[in-house]
Amino acid sequence: MSVDVRTITESEFTDWLRALATGFLRPPVVREDEAAERLPHMGLPRIRGAFDDGRCVATYRSFAQELTVPGGGKVPASAVSNVTVSPTHRRRGLLSRMMDADLAAAKERGDVLSTLIAAEYRIYGRHGFGPAASITEWEVDVPRAGLDARWAGPGDGGRIDLVDGADVRKLGPELHERFRATQHGAVDRDERWWQLGTGQVVMSFQPWTEPFYAVYRSAQGEVEGLLVYQADEKWGDAKQPLNTATVRDMIAVSPAAERALWHFVCAVDWITTVRSGYRASDDLLPLLLPDPRAARIVTQADLLWVRLLDVVRALEARTYAVPGSLVLQVHDAAGLAGGRFRLDASADGAVCAPSAESPDLTLDVRELGSLYLGEESAVRLVALGRVTEESAGAAAVADALFRTPRRPWCPDIF
Ligand SMILES: CC(C)(COP(=O)(O)OP(=O)(O)OC[C@H]1O[C@@H](n2cnc3c(N)ncnc32)[C@H](O)[C@@H]1OP(=O)(O)O)[C@@H](O)C(=O)NCCC(=O)NCCS
Secondary structure, eight states: OOOEEOOGGGGGHHHHHHHHHHHHSOOOOOOHHHHHHHHGGOOOEEEEEEEEEEEEEEEEEEEEEEEOOOOOEEEEEEEEEEEEEGGGGGGGGGHHHHHHHHHHHHHHOOOOOEEEOOTTSSSSSTTTTTTEEEEEEEEEEEEOOOOOTTTOOOTOOOEEEEEOHHHHHHHHHHHEEEEEEOOOEEEEOOHHHHHHHHSSSSOOSOOOOOOOOEEOTTTTOOOOEEEEEEOOOOTTTTTOOEEEEEEEEEESSEEEEEHHHHHHTTTTTTTTEEEESSBOOOOOOOHSSSGGEEEEEEEEEEEEEEEOOHHHEEEHSSSOOOOEEEEEEEEOTTTSSSSSEEEEEEEEEEEEEESSSSOSEEEEEHHHHHHHHOOHHHHHHHHHHHHESSTTTTHHHHHHHHHHOOOOOOOOOO
16 A cells, blocks of 8 residues: 655644654654644644555654844745654655655745754755754863853943743843844744743643753843753762753853853853853854863754755845855756856845856755855865866855855754
């Protein structure tokens, strides 16, 4: 009997959750009340599944998202999540069938691109996704870092206050809106994100531990940064503190706030290790320490992947560091975004249009996804044989145009 790939009905949601748990190696039992709790927030019309003899054997979901691009513009994205195929049904094309249908629907809807966070590097390139924003996680050996133990707070007239979850729900959304307008690679957070992130809503299947919330206010009293961290309680045999602070979230709209919040968490008494969480790869943290080697990299990886669906709107949505022009020949095996396009960038904005001129660069849509937010270098992709330079120096022109002074970063896992 052939496997049926389609959107699911409400009555199939519990079975779909069971298949999701199976694919992610979690215990494959789902209580009806858990299903009822989750269903209203999942966007049923965009949940897909594969069914073999009536049993769900693959899961997939997409939802509307906004992605910030260089310059602060926001593009409508189709975020992909909850992708699994049960181990009995892998490598038979089920993911490909769900993905093809969902990307076609996203294109039809007018989404500029699709985003996802890949569990494994080798899954999504064939579907036109390229790694577009990486992360780095550091572990700081606080005693070695050499920070001044007498630090008594920011010396710039600003202040740090501990607040509770209700305060965060009030000030967090507005702070985050300001933050994401300055950070390409960031995505929107809805009200539920803040409810889940502050324990106002606790899912029965996810244990909740209340973290500490610290807010930085500038000398003018403006909220400019939020730090969320947890601490364990660990002491050595000689009664020395060995506590680790783990940063769950940290967003800042000014360098002063970012510097102060890092300094704060590294200066809490008893904390001897700080784990940074997934940060932009050019985060200030290591260089804020008198001894940057005290910040050891524990994770360095791709995080956000981008799949362009509309090259013209994508390239016109962002800004460019310098004026310049390029003709790009974009291949897309799925037939969604390919073509030849001329990009003219200037201080007044960018114009992109289909073109018949000879191309400067030939590349797959996957490579354009990696260049789009400024993460990757065209010169490097040419050296790797993955982008073809049709006119001499075109890759350097592309880098001058596309690369950004600060790295793209997506702070959220979805
Ligand atoms: C990743 C996963 C969803 C792939 O599903 P699938 O139905 O087996 O994928 P498909 O059969 O459509 O694969 C299409 C192609 O991708 C390749 N591919 C799929 N998963 C891959 C992986 N993890 N690593 C390398 N290649 C992979 C297949 O070999 C196939 O190649 P081919 O076209 O050359 O034959 C499935 O293996 C799974 O559920 N893994 C565990 C959960 C997970 O990692 N989910 C992703 C969360 S982001």
